[in-house]
Amino acid sequence: MPYFIVNEKCNGCLACVQNCPADALSSEDTADKRTLLHNMTRCARCGTCWRVCPQEAIEFQHLLDNKWDEVVALNLVRCKVCGEALFTVNFGETLTGKLDQQPDSLCPRHREALSLLTRAHFFPGPGTQKEGKK
Numbered sequence: 001m002p003y004f005i006v007n008e009k010c011n012g013c014l015a016c017v018q019n020c021p022a023d024a025l026s027s028e029d030t031a032d033k034r035t036l037l038h039n040m041t042r043c044a045r046c047g048t049c050w051r052v053c054p055q056e057a058i059e060f061q062h063l064l065d066n067k068w069d070e071v072v073a074l075n076l077v078r079c080k081v082c083g084e085a086l087f088t089v090n091f092g093e094t095l096t097g098k099l100d101q102q103p104d105s106l107c108p109r110h111r112e113a114l115s116l117l118t119r120a121h122f123f124p125g126p127g128t129q130k131e132g133k134k
């Protein structure tokens with residue numbers, strides 16, 4: 001998404017390019033076109049371009065937007081008992097590829113509970129032995 005935005009009043013005078021202290025602005029001329037270029041990684045958001053522009057063409061407020069841009073949205077795998085978010089489907093696929101097994105969709109609490117139940121099932125305590133067994 002471009003942050004340096006000019007409106008229809010820009011006439012290509014290049015005052016902004018010549019006065020940018022950070023070399024964040026540049027221009028390219030082809031046979032019939034002048035293109036204004038801006039590099040956000042260099043831009044110091046100092047506002048000089050906006051101040052020197054004789055046309056009031058620079059929409060500087062976009063450079064000051066303090067917004068979070070969504071980068072990516074991935075599907076989540078949740079604990080099948082309580083619904084706690086565990087990892088993304090993509091991360092699960094990565095693990096499956098590396099470990100050659102599907103990761104558990106249980107949160108630590110419910111994995112522990114399952115393992116206690118499993119232990120109790122296979123190794124019952126002395127008082128819980130079935131009749132007839134010694």
Ligand code: SF4
Nearest residue numbers: 020043044046047049
């Ligand atoms: S805000 Fe400052 S650093 Fe950024 S393009 Fe304008 S003059 Fe250059």
Ligand code: SF4
Nearest residue numbers: 010011013014016053
């Ligand atoms: S100073 Fe203003 S009018 Fe001149 S090129 Fe830059 S944005 Fe366009």
